[in-house]
Amino acid sequence: MQSKVIFDFNKESDVSGWQITDDVVMGGVSSGTFYLSPDGFGVFEGNVSLENNGGFSSVRYRFPQIEVSKDAGLVLQIKGDGKRYQVRVKDSSENYYSYISYFKTTGEWQEIEVPLKEMYPSFRGRKLDFPNFSCDQIEEIVFLIGNKKEESFRLLIDEIRVSYLAND
Template identity: 55%
Template sequence: MTLYQFNSESKLDSWAILDDVVMGGRSDGHLKINEDGHGEFYGQISLENNGGFSSVRHYFETLDSSNFSTFSIRLKGDGKTYQFRVKNSRNNRHSYIYKFATSGDWQTIKILFKDMYASFRGYRLDIPNFEGNKMEEIAFLIGNKKKESFKLLVDYISLE
């Protein structure tokens, strides 16, 4: 089941950037559809004012995901480490997180729901990992505790 497929006709209305500026930081992330029709999450991470992260989030109606166990994501990164995140409810303050490294080439990463741990503001929470029964938000985040530019291309995000 496809959660989101980027292409040249994609509308980005259900996607939003959330940077460290919400806490006074100076990072600057963007999302666009590039000339090849891929989603391109890019920008600069700044450590000024205790900053250090940028994220892009996709919001959708509550999805019953109880028949699935895995995210499958086709992407091309810049060799940096990113996080993929999911929320089972937009009202939760915490997200479930999986960190992955990119290779600089196109790759398909598989993320088992059960491998996604709960975290809030960088702190791992002592609650069970993602059960995967429902979801309302997915996100990519970069926050490697260093000043850097970044670029992550995404083709699709699906459930298996």
């Protein structure tokens, strides 16, 4: 299986390119942080609040374009807290919309495969009326939590890559 690493966290990783966007951009009061753990994992954690019509926190990473094929998918090495998260990609960081998919964490280390062709277009929580992902590159990935409830969260990230996934 061929793959291209988007980000492989280790103790020397530079995480300055990862940026938090919380609901404060629209008046909310949720707060997320992103940092490198002493063990060399990316840590996305914080609190989601529903105050002032808020309800989400996200962390974004833009990178040089990676070519993808119709059979490609994201492979996430993560350890969550039992909560549901979104992973989002953009083929162009200038697009107003993202392609999204949900995944549930178990509290243990997981390898989650997300076929790109199953990711659907969305903007501000609304599904858009055009096709699922069918582009030939990606240049941004986002992890988001927004489960319509107040909650603390913690997601550890070890590696993110694009791979050709096995056919169903």
